[in-house]
Amino acid sequence: MCGIVGYVGKSQAAPVLLDGLAKLEYRGYDSAGMAVYDGNKIAFEKALGRLKVLSEKTHDGETMPGTIGIGHTRWATHGEPSEINSHPHLNESETIAVVHNGIIENYAKLKDKLISRGYSFKSQTDTEVVAHLLDYYYKGDPLEAITKVMHRVEGSYALGIIFAEHPDEIFAVRKDSPLIVGRGKDGNLIASDVPAVLKYTRNVYFIDNGEIAHLTEDAIDFFDVDGQPIEKESKTIEWDAEAASKGGYEYFMEKEIHEQPKTIRDTLSHHVKDGKVNIEGFNMSEDDMRQISRIRIVACGSAYHTGVTAKYIYEGMCRIPVECDLASEFRYRNPILDPNELVVIISQSGETADSKAALIYAKEQGIRTLAIVNVEGSSIARDADIVVLTYAGPEIAVATTKAYSAQLMTHYLLAISFGKALGKVSEEDEAKYIQSMRKLPEQIEMVLNNKERIQRFANRYVTAHDVYFIGRGVDYAISLEASLKLKEISYIHSEAYAAGELKHGTISLIEEGTLVGAVCTQKELLPKSISNIVEVKSRGAFVIAVTTVGNTEVEEVADYVMYIPETDQYFTNSLAIIPLQLFAYYVTLGKGFDVDKPRNLAKSVTVE
Numbered sequence: 001m002c003g004i005v006g007y008v009g010k011s012q013a014a015p016v017l018l019d020g021l022a023k024l025e026y027r028g029y030d031s032a033g034m035a036v037y038d039g040n041k042i043a044f045e046k047a048l049g050r051l052k053v054l055s056e057k058t059h060d061g062e063t064m065p066g067t068i069g070i071g072h073t074r075w076a077t078h079g080e081p082s083e084i085n086s087h088p089h090l091n092e093s094e095t096i097a098v099v100h101n102g103i104i105e106n107y108a109k110l111k112d113k114l115i116s117r118g119y120s121f122k123s124q125t126d127t128e129v130v131a132h133l134l135d136y137y138y139k140g141d142p143l144e145a146i147t148k149v150m151h152r153v154e155g156s157y158a159l160g161i162i163f164a165e166h167p168d169e170i171f172a173v174r175k176d177s178p179l180i181v182g183r184g185k186d187g188n189l190i191a192s193d194v195p196a197v198l199k200y201t202r203n204v205y206f207i208d209n210g211e212i213a214h215l216t217e218d219a220i221d222f223f224d225v226d227g228q229p230i231e232k233e234s235k236t237i238e239w240d241a242e243a244a245s246k247g248g249y250e251y252f253m254e255k256e257i258h259e260q261p262k263t264i265r266d267t268l269s270h271h272v273k274d275g276k277v278n279i280e281g282f283n284m285s286e287d288d289m290r291q292i293s294r295i296r297i298v299a300c301g302s303a304y305h306t307g308v309t310a311k312y313i314y315e316g317m318c319r320i321p322v323e324c325d326l327a328s329e330f331r332y333r334n335p336i337l338d339p340n341e342l343v344v345i346i347s348q349s350g351e352t353a354d355s356k357a358a359l360i361y362a363k364e365q366g367i368r369t370l371a372i373v374n375v376e377g378s379s380i381a382r383d384a385d386i387v388v389l390t391y392a393g394p395e396i397a398v399a400t401t402k403a404y405s406a407q408l409m410t411h412y413l414l415a416i417s418f419g420k421a422l423g424k425v426s427e428e429d430e431a432k433y434i435q436s437m438r439k440l441p442e443q444i445e446m447v448l449n450n451k452e453r454i455q456r457f458a459n460r461y462v463t464a465h466d467v468y469f470i471g472r473g474v475d476y477a478i479s480l481e482a483s484l485k486l487k488e489i490s491y492i493h494s495e496a497y498a499a500g501e502l503k504h505g506t507i508s509l510i511e512e513g514t515l516v517g518a519v520c521t522q523k524e525l526l527p528k529s530i531s532n533i534v535e536v537k538s539r540g541a542f543v544i545a546v547t548t549v550g551n552t553e554v555e556e557v558a559d560y561v562m563y564i565p566e567t568d569q570y571f572t573n574s575l576a577i578i579p580l581q582l583f584a585y586y587v588t589l590g591k592g593f594d595v596d597k598p599r600n601l602a603k604s605v606t607v608e
Contacts, residue, residue: 002087002101003029003073004179005196005389006160006170009187009217014061020189020196021051025597027071029539030081034058034098035088037067037167042097046086049181049401067217068168070160072099089128091135092120095164098134100127101192102177105155123533130159142166146173146212147227155454156353160190172213172260178351178379181205181213183234183587188215193349194237194375195218195394196554202237206377209421251595253489257581258448260439263402264574266391267409272434277416284370289421292342295322297329298358299346302481303372303407305328307346309477310411313570318419327354331361345371348395348403350378359383374403388414397596399489399579404481408574415570436568440575443565447578450562451586454579457560458586464492465597468506469580470499470536471519472529478519478573482580489598490588499532512540518579520547520554521564521572533557546576 007016015033024247032578033046033056043064047054051073054570058064068301088097088313104110111131115121119132130149138145142163163169172179172190180203182189182197189197190213197204207213210225211232222230249255271281279286295309295314304326311322317564325335337343343362347355350373359380362369371384374392380388390406419425425433461467467486469479476498483496497506499518510516516536520529526547533543534557545558548566556563564575588595 002192003196004099004101004158004160004190004192005072005415006070006162006172006190006215007097007187007217008068008168008170009184010067011186012061012065013067013069013600014058014064014201016187016189017069017159018051018061018168019199020191021071021073023195023198023412024073024192025051026457030350031074031086033073033074033086033088033099034061034064034069034071035099035162036064036066037162037164038064038066038365039167042090042094042162042164044088044094044097045089045136046083046088048083048086056168056303068162068291069203070097070099070162070170070172070190072160073096079578085123085125087124087127087491088137089123089125089131089132093135096131096134096138097162098127098131100130101158102156102175104129104157106153106155107155122586126155128152130157134161138141138163140165142169142171143212143214143223143227146171147225149224150175150210150212150225158192161304167516168216170215172207172215173206173551174211175209176353176356176379177205178349179313180231181207182217183220186501187217188220190215195396198237201236204237204377205232205234208382209379218406234330242543251397253399253401253585256395256397256402257578257585259393260402260578261408261444263390263392264409264437264441264444266393267413268404268437270389270391271410271413275434276430277413277420278415279420281415282388282414282415286421289418291340292320292418293338293340295320295326295338295342295344295418297344297346298325298327298355300327300352300354302404302484303346303348304434305477305484306404308343308480309408309474309573310415312474312477313411313415317415317570318422318424320418320422324359324500324543327358327526329353330358337362337365337367338356339366339522340365343367343369345369345380346373346385346407347371347378347380348374348390348392348400348407350375350380352380356380356383372407373404398598398601399595404577405574409437412571433568433570436571439565440567440571443567443575444578446565448582450579451582454562454582458583461515462587462590464587466509467492467494467515467517468536469494469496469517469519470502471496472499472525473522473575473577474569475499475519475522475525478521478576478580481515481577482519482584484519485584486587488601489584489595490591491599494589499529502532507535507539510536510539514541516541516543518543518545518554518558520545520551521576522569523548523551524569526551526553530554532555546579546591548572
């Protein structure tokens with residue numbers, strides 16, 4: 001969602017703000033702005049569109065002097081994208097400036113009360129309410145005003161605030177929207193996400209719900225919602241600035257597709273010791289695992305698709321029942337939870353709003369929770385009973401690739417652990433599985449080396465209007481992710497179906513020239529998958545298929561076949577998704593779209 005950056009220090013603030021905001025462009029936005037105290041007043045500048053417009057208006061920040069400021073990239077929620085609705089928002093006397101990520105749910109009620117007290121509003125946003133409410137409560141003590149505002153507003157928010165009467169101080173506030181504080185050598189920073197501060201520091205604090213941070217050039221203090229001082233420990237971010245850069249690739253998505261072999265190697269190295277899955281790394285004993293009656297996987301988007309894959313794996317390998325829930329539906333359907341089940345929450349950022357709400361709901365019901373996240377110190381990581389980190393490093397592209405692969409690997413390893421605990425996976429089985437997983441990075445590199453052939457084929461389908469992906473078992477889960485990758489970056493209408501469901505309605509949409517992607521990696525289901533290919537071919541479809549080397553019978557019925565190396569049936573998703581990621585990537589390039597910034601989408605969905 002929106003991006004926030006703030007800086008107070010020895011350097012000119014505006015260039016630092018622009019640099020930090022540029023590192024957050026992946027979050028999605030439609031406008032940008034900055035507010036800087038220039039020595040006399042709070043100066044501000046806003047721009048509609050990309051960050052480069054703001055950069056050009058301020059000559060890369062040089063026309064905005066001052067060493068303290070806040071910046072923002074906005075993704076419209078309340079009010080259309082426009083300069084007037086862009087952040088920062090100020091009080092009427094322009095002595096208080098605010099940037100905000102999140103949604104103030106009771107803003108209409110607060111706005112009416114402020115209007116009745118003589119305040120006027122320029123924008124359509126909920127954020128302007130915060131600026132005026134701060135003005136209303138401010139009597140010379142910023143902390144007192146902020147705590148009073150926190151007690152009045154409802155909803156989610158991350159706030160960066162500066163006061164003209166306190167020109168050397170930044171305040172940061174958080175409730176249900178991510179916000180971090182970085183301690184640098186030449187100043188201190190706030191930001192929505194780690195990449196914005198990596199150039200300046202790797203020493204960060206993760207602000208918890210209901211906490212306030214107070215920053216000066218050389219000090220950082222923290223307070224609770226009542227203004228009482230609290231102590232916090234900093235964390236060292238292992239990523240470096242290079243890990244969050246394009247590294248010579250044209251797009252972050254391209255770089256991250258090619259980083260998947262490393263991601264898998266890193267995940268294995270952290271969780272496999274002496275040729276065995278290190279169960280201690282999962283903070284669960286075999287006795288704990290044997291007490292689990294059912295696994296319930298809750299997630300959104302691509303993370304949910306890894307859960308669908310995991311359902312087939314856990315049930316097949318461990319014989320333990322598994323349910324998959326979309327996080328946005330889970331807590332609203334009044335689910336029947338078993339006290340002995342394990343709720344697994346999956347989120348790359350660890351800040352996904354619906355997934356976080358599902359985690360809280362499960363904990364309120366007394367259910368044990370396990371989080372699979374990529375960001376140590378994130379909200380979900382802090383709140384879950386058990387945390388299993390993935391090791392994908394910073395993922396910048398909105399369309400996930402390497403985090404998806406890391407989540408898959410984590411499921412494989414957890415399944416082996418559960419299987420051993422339940423007596424369904426022997427030591428020989430474990431050794432065989434680990435050997436197969438260790439081959440995956442090299443096998444992915446083999447698929448990547450064939451990318452030019454995939455690009456040539458993708459270029460033929462840049463004008464496609466409808467694409468349907470089909471598969472059975474794990475192949476159905478792969479189809480779900482393949483369809484999402486294509487639609488979210490190329491804007492081509494795409495759907496995924498369990499292949500056996502085609503004849504129950506969707507096959508009526510197949511006509512001459514319709515593109516169908518058939519995933520056929522499951523050996524036992526291959527004859528039925530081939531039958532489904534014949535069904536759509538007979539109605540005029542052009543079929544691209546992804547299958548394992550040796551399944552030459554697929555070539556007899558499909559029009560174009562992408563082969564992947566042979567691996568264990570449970571692990572085929574890790575290989576089969578690669579050519580489908582590349583297909584979506586090259587179709588999008590062919591259409592001339594920005595692969596890293598798909599319209600209307602954001603990397604981390606931090607509001608419901």
